[in-house]
Amino acid sequence: MIITPTAIPDVLLVKPTVYGDERGFLYESFHLKKWEKATGLHTIFVQDNHSRSIKNVLRGLHYQIRHPQGKLVRATAGEIYDVAVDIRKESPTFGHWVGTTLSAENKHQLWIPEGFAHGFAVLSDTAEVQYKTTDYYHPEFERTILWNDPDLAIKWPIDSNPILAKKDESGTIFSKAETF
Numbered sequence: 001m002i003i004t005p006t007a008i009p010d011v012l013l014v015k016p017t018v019y020g021d022e023r024g025f026l027y028e029s030f031h032l033k034k035w036e037k038a039t040g041l042h043t044i045f046v047q048d049n050h051s052r053s054i055k056n057v058l059r060g061l062h063y064q065i066r067h068p069q070g071k072l073v074r075a076t077a078g079e080i081y082d083v084a085v086d087i088r089k090e091s092p093t094f095g096h097w098v099g100t101t102l103s104a105e106n107k108h109q110l111w112i113p114e115g116f117a118h119g120f121a122v123l124s125d126t127a128e129v130q131y132k133t134t135d136y137y138h139p140e141f142e143r144t145i146l147w148n149d150p151d152l153a154i155k156w157p158i159d160s161n162p163i164l165a166k167k168d169e170s171g172t173i174f175s176k177a178e179t180f
Contacts, residue, residue, distance in 0.1 A: 078104060087180055
């Protein structure tokens, strides 16, 4: 596995070692000892999530103000543009974002630590996203930052207006969002 820090060094791009031949491929999507050795992080995942979405669906920017979740995200079918926004007030990258393409083809993963808002846009006809979390989902603490907040100015690579859930349509602007 190759671990590469992004422009926000706490957000990591994970490229697993893929073993493939004419029969197909195999890779370890997660191995605790290798993860700890490569990242220096002792991470305990408590929940796995799996979503399926159609093209131009945009989910996010979500986080939990209490019970924050670290997430290890990957696309197991199709392609997404995955985004992490630093919402840690004391961080030198507070208010900055990074985005990367995750796909079934490239098999890359993105580590998004606690203290970040997360979202993704579906680039392919459909996409399936799986992610591990370091804490359980607590809907009463979930918050949403507006996906197209002008201060964040995220460059979503989508063809048209995104398909949004009601909570994503009515997200809070970044300047008024609860942060860490």
